[in-house]
Amino acid sequence: MFAYYLDLALRSLKRNKLLTALMIVAIGFGVAASMITYSVFRAVSGNPIPDKSAQLFTPQIDSWGPQQSFNGDGEPPQALDYTDAMALMHAHAAKRQTLIYPVQMTVMPGGDRSLPINAYGIAAYGDFFPMFEVPFQYGRGWSGTEDQARAAVVVLSEAFNRKLFGGADSLGHEVNLGGHTYRVVGVIRHWNPQPRFYALFGGSDFGQPADFYMPFTRALDLHIGTAGNNSCRGKQTARGWDDYLQSNCVWINPWVELDTPAEVARYRNFLEGYAVEQQRAGRFNWPPNVRLRDVTQWLAYMHVVPPESRIALMVSLGFFVICLVNTVGLLLAKFMRRAGEIGVRRALGASRREIYFQFLIEAATVGLAGGLLGLLLTAVGVSGVGLLFEPQIARLAHVDLSLIALTLGVAIAATVIAAFYPTWRAAHVQPAWHLRTN
Template sequence: MLAYYLELALRSLKRSPGLTALMVLAIGFGVAASMTTWSVFRAVSGDPIPWKSAQLFVPQIDNWGPNGRGSDGEPPNAMSYNEAITLMRDHRARLQSAMYQISPSIVPADASKHPINVSGHAVYSEFFPMLDVPFLFGSGWSAADDAQRAAVVVISSKLNQKLFGGSNSVGRTVNVEGKDYRVVGVLNDWNPQPRFFDVVNSGGFSTGVEDVFVPFQRAIAVGMPNDGNTNCNAVPAESGFVGLQHSACVWIAYMAELDDAAAVTAYKQYLDGYARDMQQSGRFGWAPNNRLRDLPSWLDNQHVVPSDTKVSLLVALGLLLACLVNTTGLLLAKFLRRSGEIGVRRALGAPRLAIYAQFLVEAGIVGLSGGLLGLLLTGVGVASVGWVLPKDIAALARVDFSLLVLTLLVAVIATMLAGLYPTFRASRVQPAWQLKSN
């Protein structure tokens, strides 16, 4: 019977090509708009480390007090050097790392080549196992290297290709800011989006790759300056990078791994205990106002998903709904124009279920055709989002197999839903009335 209904549907669609084309265009444009915006929204709202995000936490310590809080009462979204070093020294989490952004120059061994400006972070050794950072060669450095402020470095595969032709460079030397550093590891392709480990500086998204990671205390010792955001509630008493370290300015990102609810509770109690100690010592003149958020909550708090992508998605869904309403009207007009045919079929013994099946198959063909057009328009839309969205975000949108399947499913299911009411009306045609009128 399905083949028979398909034949009837194709004959019907061919009889009114203009109306058929109008319905296909409506579905195609509506589905393409919604799927294009969905591809962007999916990219920016995805969990960057889904297998572990519930165990990764970002602590916030209120070292500025009421005058430095936002209108929502939030403490600073980064840490001062003093707080970060204290938390690292007390080490109340299973794994943890303070970090700050750097942009050193790499001097190639070949004197004929120009220095390479790269981006990266100064971190502790626990950064790599905490974030499950993948390595192509070697590994991160050790805790002993942290303590000794060793001149070691982890580089990206991209930088490794530039400097060493992609070969295993572990044990070789890289000149960073005029000083030699021993390569201990080469990252595999690793560019998580959102850039969750330092959202404050990256804004969550970046097309650039982190090329170098050096020990935190080594970077401090050689005066490798912060290249990220620095926020101060008062002018530092001393100048330069050392003055920044001695100030209450916040410029250091921090992340800790806590395995269960008991560890989270204990860590929050530790943060509040630290704040109370600072209050009793006179350094803080206010009650504890700390925060401890897991990674998904932190990304939400920092508004990593741009509001305009949410608005665009709602607008696109509204457009799809409008297209479906129009398609419903067109199908209703088309089906009711065939009341005579329906009356004859009913008079010959066709049950209402057969009428339902016939016209839903016709609606499904319209949806499938609109979906195929929507696939083409979705590809064009994804390639064009860079015209309306920032480059770093637009680069994340992509057409993959799941998006292709979803586009077809949305088109077919949405059109069949739009055809339910017209099909219901068609199935209610009274054969006696139609035969008398004819």
Template sequence: MWGYYVALAWRSSARSKALTALVIALLAFGVSACMVSYAVFRATTSDPIPAKSSRLYVPQIDSFGPTINWNGSEPSPVLSYTDAIALYQARKASRQTLLYPATWQMESDNRLIPAMPLSGDAVTADFFPMFDVPFRFGGGWTPTDDTQHASVVVISRRLNDKLFGGQNSVGLEIRLDGKIFRIGGVLDDWNPKPRFFDIASLDIPGIFSDTGDIYIPFTRAIDMKKGTKYDLCPSYSTDLGISDWDKYLRSECVWIDAWVELVTPSDVERYREFLRNYAEEQRRNGRFSWAPNIRLRNLMAWMAHEHVTPKASNLSMLVSASFLLIVMVNVVGLMLARFMRRAPEIGIRRALGASRAAVYRQLLIEGAALGCVGGILGVALTLLGLRGAGALFEPSIARIVHADASLIVLTVLLAMAATVISALYPTWRAAKIQPAWQIKINS
């Protein structure tokens, strides 16, 4: 029976080629616009570390006070050196890491490779196990190396390929800012999008850029007086005290990302209470003159709070959904015209004993068949649209947008669903046709 209805749909489409082509074209353009926007939205909001995102938290402490309007009553997204070190040394989480992005001038013993600036992060030892960072060779350093301010470095796979031809380089040395560092590990392919651990320190294009090539101990970077360009000071002067490193570290400038791993809800509540008590202690000591103002958000809540999804992506979703709605309204009119032109045929079928339910099945299956064809064309237009995503979005974002099997299937299903929904009213009108009236008119 289903095959029979599909055959009827095919013959009906052959009799009204123009209407059929218009329905299919409208659906294809409407659905493809939605799916291109959805692909970008999905890429920018996906969980970068789904196995652990619910256990990774960002602690915030207000060290500026209410006189400086950060974002309503929100504390700054990064910490001052004083607060970061205090949280790190308290060891109130199963794992914790401090980090900040920086750039180093790298030199190699290979004379064929010129000196070059390389970006990366200064991190503590827990960074690698906390974020499930994979290694191709070697591994990260230990907390003891942090304590001893060791001159050890972890490099990316692409840097290892460039410097050492992809060979195991563990134990070899490179120079960073003129200092010798021993390679302790080489990362495997690891390039999470977004670059979630640096969200608070980077702008939107930077969040979706590639991860750095250099990771050195946080304490060693502090010894090297390695600053970051992503700081904010109460006076809004980005170079406050930077000429005097010790003064800079003692200042209220905020520039350090902090992460903690908390396994259970009770761990989360205990850590939140610890933050509140710490802020209260700073108030009692005279450093703060305001009530404790702290936050503790897990990774996905943090991404939402930091508005990781570009505004252009949200806007394009709204525009494309509106366009699809307009398309569906037009398809309703076209389907109504298709079905009502077949009123004599439907009337005769009803007179020969076909029930209204049979008419419903026939016409809705016809709509689904048109939607399937429109969806297939929509897939082609979606793939074409994804190739042109760079014209609407930052190149770093456009690079991470891709089509997969789920997107293709969803495109076809959306087209079929949109057509069936659009066909409901025309089908209802067609099923109400009176057989006797149609026989009388055509007799």
């Protein structure tokens, strides 16, 4: 029966090519516009670390006071100053914890390279690697002992290892960064969660992975300043590195791992307690103002998803709705024109159910054709996204199996839904009436 209805549908669609083409174009355009903008939206709003986003938290402590808040909204600064950051590390109130800041260094000539190259890195504590589930190709990260020892070790990214060592196992080799040598202890496999939630304060939200990772303690010893944001309040008195560390300038991204709600509550208490202590000691002249946001909350708070992508998605969805309304009208026209034919079928014994079935199959055929056109347009559109959006974002938007399935699924489902009313009308054609007039 299905094959027969399919055959009927194809015959019917062939009979009025203009109407059929109009419906297919409308659905194709509508679904393509929605899918192109959705692929961009999906790329920028995805969860960068889905299986751990609820266990990773970034603590915020108000070291500036409510009068000096970033946007005048009473929120604590978006990063920590050195004093608070070190206090959190020393208290060790979480299972795992790290401080992060981006660095920019020059890799000195070596091997067959005659020119120095510029490299971007991350200075962090060793917990960084297990916390963020960084996959290793060779070796491992560094341990807490090496953090303590302020060891001159480095972990390279896969791409950077290829650049420096041709992709070979480089463990134990030395790299000269900014005039100091570091021993390679690990090479990580491609790892670049987007957005780069772990270091939002300082650097682009969407970007290339870091070239190398080095111990935070070692970077401090060498007086390496942040390559990211640095924000200060009030009188600037920093004369040298030590003064800078004691200042209220914020530049450090802190992260802690807390596995259970109880641990989260305990850590929240600890933060409150720390702020109270600072107030009592006279360092803060305001009541405790702390935050503990997990990855999802942090991305939302930092407005990482560009509003453009959301508005574009909504406009496209609106367009899709218009296309569907259009399709309802055209299907109605198409089905009602065949009232006579329906009358004959009904008179010959076809039940309403069968009429429903026949016309919904016809609609689904139109939806499939529209979906295929939409898929073609989506593929063209997504490859054109690079012409429009930042290359960092464009790289993320791509056609994959789930997008293909979604495009076809949405097109067919939407068309079938749009066909409900026209089909209902078709099924309620009075056979006697139509037979008589003929």
